[in-house]
Amino acid sequence: xxxxxxxxxxxxxxxxxxxxxxxxxxxxxxxxxxxxxxxxxxxxxxxxxxxxxxxxxxxxxxxxxxxxxxxxxxxxxxxxxxxxxxxxxxxxxxxxxxxxxxxxxxxxxxxxxxxxxxxxxxxxxxxxxxxxxxxxxxxxxxxxxxxxxxxxxxxxxxxxxxxxxxxxxxxxxxxxxxxxxxxxxxxxxxxxxxxxxxxxxxxxxxxxxxxxxxxxxxxxxxxxxxxxxxxxxxxxxxxxxxxxxxxxxxxxxxxxxxxxxxxxxxxxxxxxxxxxxxxxxxxxxxxxxxxxxxxxxxxxxxxxxxxxxxxxxxxxxxxxxxxxxxxxxxxxxxxxxxxxxxxxxxxxxxxxxxxxxxxxxxxxxxxxxxxxxxxxxxxxxxxxxxxxxxxxxxxxxxxxxxxxxxxxxxxxxxxxxxxxxxxxxxxxxxxxxxxxxxxxxxxxxxxxxxxxxxxxxxxxxxxxxxxxxxx
Amino acid sequence: xxxxxxxxxxxxxxxxxxxxxxxxxxxxxxxxxxxxxxxxxxxxxxxxxxxxxxxxxxxxxxxxxxxxxxxxxxxxxxxxxxxxxxxxxxxxxx
Numbered sequence: 001x002x003x004x005x006x007x008x009x010x011x012x013x014x015x016x017x018x019x020x021x022x023x024x025x026x027x028x029x030x031x032x033x034x035x036x037x038x039x040x041x042x043x044x045x046x047x048x049x050x051x052x053x054x055x056x057x058x059x060x061x062x063x064x065x066x067x068x069x070x071x072x073x074x075x076x077x078x079x080x081x082x083x084x085x086x087x088x089x090x091x092x093x094x095x096x097x098x099x100x101x102x103x104x105x106x107x108x109x110x111x112x113x114x115x116x117x118x119x120x121x122x123x124x125x126x127x128x129x130x131x132x133x134x135x136x137x138x139x140x141x142x143x144x145x146x147x148x149x150x151x152x153x154x155x156x157x158x159x160x161x162x163x164x165x166x167x168x169x170x171x172x173x174x175x176x177x178x179x180x181x182x183x184x185x186x187x188x189x190x191x192x193x194x195x196x197x198x199x200x201x202x203x204x205x206x207x208x209x210x211x212x213x214x215x216x217x218x219x220x221x222x223x224x225x226x227x228x229x230x231x232x233x234x235x236x237x238x239x240x241x242x243x244x245x246x247x248x249x250x251x252x253x254x255x256x257x258x259x260x261x262x263x264x265x266x267x268x269x270x271x272x273x274x275x276x277x278x279x280x281x282x283x284x285x286x287x288x289x290x291x292x293x294x295x296x297x298x299x300x301x302x303x304x305x306x307x308x309x310x311x312x313x314x315x316x317x318x319x320x321x322x323x324x325x326x327x328x329x330x331x332x333x334x335x336x337x338x339x340x341x342x343x344x345x346x347x348x349x350x351x352x353x354x355x356x357x358x359x360x361x362x363x364x365x366x367x368x369x370x371x372x373x374x375x376x377x378x379x380x381x382x383x384x385x386x387x388x389x390x391x392x393x394x395x396x397x398x399x400x401x402x403x404x405x406x407x408x409x410x411x412x413x414x415x416x417x418x419x420x421x422x423x424x425x426x427x428x429x430x431x432x433x434x435x436x437x438x439x440x441x442x443x444x445x446x447x448x449x450x451x452x453x454x455x456x457x458x459x460x461x462x463x464x465x466x467x468x469x470x471x
Numbered sequence: 472x473x474x475x476x477x478x479x480x481x482x483x484x485x486x487x488x489x490x491x492x493x494x495x496x497x498x499x500x501x502x503x504x505x506x507x508x509x510x511x512x513x514x515x516x517x518x519x520x521x522x523x524x525x526x527x528x529x530x531x532x533x534x535x536x537x538x539x540x541x542x543x544x545x546x547x548x549x550x551x552x553x554x555x556x557x558x559x560x561x562x563x564x565x
Binding site: 193237238292297329336353356360367376428452 | 509
């Protein structure tokens with residue numbers, strides 16, 4: 001563990017913060033100034049936050065202790081709109097953009113007593129697995145500053161781990177919450193597709209994107225989720241769902257397809273050890289099969305790139321984005337080419353062009369439609385498995401946090417970081433990443449995957465697992 | 472294999488200007504990713520429907536009617552571009 005971690009921290013979890021506030025051990029003012037001084041001390045090194053809402057925080061004197069998010073102080077991924085604040089999505093194209101309204105999730109957090117302390121750095125437009133694709137500089141892992149924190153919501157994971165706040169909201173399209181949570185030793189949760197509104201959240205791949213919390217405990221993640229979930233007329237795919245009873249005895253499934261070549265020995269070892277610990281705790285562990293797992297990442301690559309190419313069309317320097325060399329552009333076409341060519345970073349350009357290819361006449365059926373059919377098979381695999389088990393356990397990442405610069409030149413190897421997380425996005429499932437051990441002084445994350453809209457059961461089981469792995 | 476000409480065409484369709492070095496790199500990256508996704512060909516998808524979205528999620532529609540934007544929001548939006556009176560000034564599109 002890095003010498004800075006957990007040092008001088010005001011409080012770790014929201015629950016603990018609430019207790020301290022209620023007992024009068026700290027005041028609201030001290031809580032916020034504690035986080036702000038931590039940010040001053042650490043942000044230069046990790047680059048986790050792009051902007052700090054210092055003045056706004058100073059105005060907050062107290063919050064009603066009756067509210068569920070009393071004491072919760074959030075970092076917000078910079079692709080989620082907070083009225084009046086900048087919102088760059090990690091891109092040069094939106095460097096000067098200011099949000100004219102609050103995202104639904106922001107409104108809900110405000111209403112429930114949560115406050116905001118800063119906007120978190122991220123891979124440009126949430127495209128990346130290492131937080132090295134931000135136009136505003138890479139983010140560093142607090143465990144080891146030479147390592148990546150994962151991505152794309154790297155800033156959120158680092159801010160929570162490093163004590164700059166006690167909660168964060170990120171977004172997850174193919175693992176962008178769970179993978180950085182695993183790399184930084186915090187809890188990250190991607191809800192069921194359609195449970196949390198994306199109104200006011202900058203789109204990447206719309207059939208996958210979900211907003212979810214980072215926290216220092218499963219209980220906190222659940223608390224945040226309960227306040228942000230629910231139907232929103234402004235996001236057409238959202239719906240409400242009924243509460244589910246927790247099962248009396250728990251059955252977890254282990255998919256053997258997730259223990260394949262390419263996984264680092266240390267990670268495999270830590271995951272197997274964590275699984276063996278739960279077997280001793282009256283939790284039944286059985287094998288399940290998810291036969292199409294190896295096709296998940298290829299299907300994801302195609303569908304994601306296709307949706308990206310459509311969603312990024314709006315950044316043309318006219319509707320959104322910068323204008324480059326305006327006087328020199330002779331035609332509107334030339335203006336588009338310049339604005340977009342100069343504005344998008346390498347990874348974004350790569351994905352837009354790939355998506356343009358997979359959606360082209362002549363390739364559409366072979367790539368896009370084929371991938372969507374495979375997606376259906378992957379979703380069916382999970383439906384079959386959930387007939388037998390309550391949750392599925394799988395590693396969150398195939399490797400430990402890797403070195404900064406190690407994979408930037410090889411996009412395919414970078415994309416392979418998401419091999420275990422994309423399945424939940426393809427099938428729309430809720431999934432948590434929980435710290436389950438350490439190897440070489442770096443954290444390892446376990447994914448707990450639930451059936452669609454079965455969050456209640458997922459949290460029930462995850463709290464038990466967290467307790468076992470913390471021992 | 473992706474031809475150089477094809478990359479140029481894709482870049483134009485995407486409205487992204489690439490210099491020669493970028494075009495070469497993107498061509499190599501695309502070839503590597505497209506090579507990897509070829510394995511989808513091994514999956515039998517006969518009689519399988521594409522899963523574009525989840526069945527229980529239904530689109531909502533509302534009446535399309537003009538609304539007024541409050542002055543404060545309008546001012547915020549104006550800050551992002553060059554304005555002329557109460558309008559945003561942009562490049563002519565047609």
